[in-house]
Amino acid sequence: MHFKKNIISLYGKQGEDWLYNLPNLVKQFAKIWGLSNLKVLPNLTYNYALSCTQGNIPTVLKLGFYNPELQYEIQALKLFAGHGCVAIIEHDFEQGAILLQRAVPGTSLKTLFPKQDREATLIASQIIKDLQNIKPHKLDDLPGVEDWLATLDKNWNIPKQYLEKARELKKFLLATTTHKALLHGDLHNDNILSCGDNQWISIDPKGGIGDPVYEVGAPVRNPVPKTIKNDAVQKIIEGRIDLLAEFLEFDRQRIFDWAFVQVVLGACWSLENRLDPAFFLKMAEAFAAIEKYKS
Structure with a gap:
């Protein structure tokens, strides 16, 4: 029902x-x-997806309304080439069709929250490491993080202090990016699935280039509704930042800053798509209350 409503x-x-x-x-x-x-x-949002088989191979047929972003997803899938991300088997860009490797059993990473949140964060860290081990020679055809962040420069009906802070951090983070990586760009918990015994893999890359630390924003905040409803939300956020920083050797403050920017960006995107930004705004409030990383 949500799928049809979203498309229309x-x-x-x-x-x-x-x-x-x-x-x-x-x-x-x-x-x-x-x-x-x-x-x-189940749980379709903006693409129509069916589990299927091609011969004896478990696959997923994904159909999307034609839009340029599909091209970026296809490019990212080709570049990742099955490293940390499902493999692309066939595609027809003009008709918005992609055939993908299916993750089996395909359990979402969000099922580990809250009892196994540490394990979930380490799994996400390993996925990021696998994805960033790919060093493509050509990335010019993919959008940059700055393209995604342009939404922040519009006027939005959200608390002024969050929007201004996100804009300020955006400028700083972009100006201080020393090297760029191929990014998944949408690494929330439902886009990380179990694939065999103690194996996990990502799906549905947005496809872009930018600061490698940008990628960790999603694991810091997700699953958004469940995390924000937890009484220990600030402690959870801090714990995830510590694990990600240690495993990936990223600066803690930079992780926090990118995560905050993406939370505010998520609120803006929600409004842009006529959705309720409440959970993102509550998450922004939780971030703002963490004294340790205030700048």
């Missing part, structure tokens, strides 16, 4: 037409790519 909200009549044609697209690509056992996956 974003794309209007064109979105309605695309939704109407979805069954035909599924049949088309099932035939072209030799897919069977197709089942719609």
